[in-house]
Amino acid sequence: MQGPGAHRRESERGQASVELLGTLPVALLVALVSWQLVLAGQATWLAGNAARVAARAKAVGGDPKGAARSALPSYLRRDLEVAGTRGDDRVEVRVHVPLLLRRWGSPFKIGASAAMESQRP
Secondary structure: OOOOOHHHHHHHOHHHHHHHHHHHHHHHHHHHHHHHHHHHHHHHHHHHHHHHHHHHHOOOOOOOOHHHHHHOOHHHOOOOEEEEOOOOEEEEEEEEEEOOOOOOOOOEEEEEEOOOOOOOO
């Protein structure tokens, strides 16, 4: 003979599976958003490095756009913008933030700037 508690345990059978299925989409969404933030952070860091390389090239009389381009991975070179005026030592580099699905174009751009005194005689 079964006691009154046995019936209740049987009715809760599979409850953990249902709860897992309910939280799985939320966990997946959190993981995807976190990875997108990592990609945005990496793009920011790489844009800053490219701006420093471009400023260094400009300071010695080189090509800032070519230098910035060489400092970036291929997926960030596509829509690269390098800006700097002749009289100013500052160079600004802007790149698109990469998306998880590379097929989609990113509407967001991120930039960094750097300056270095001219080393030309």
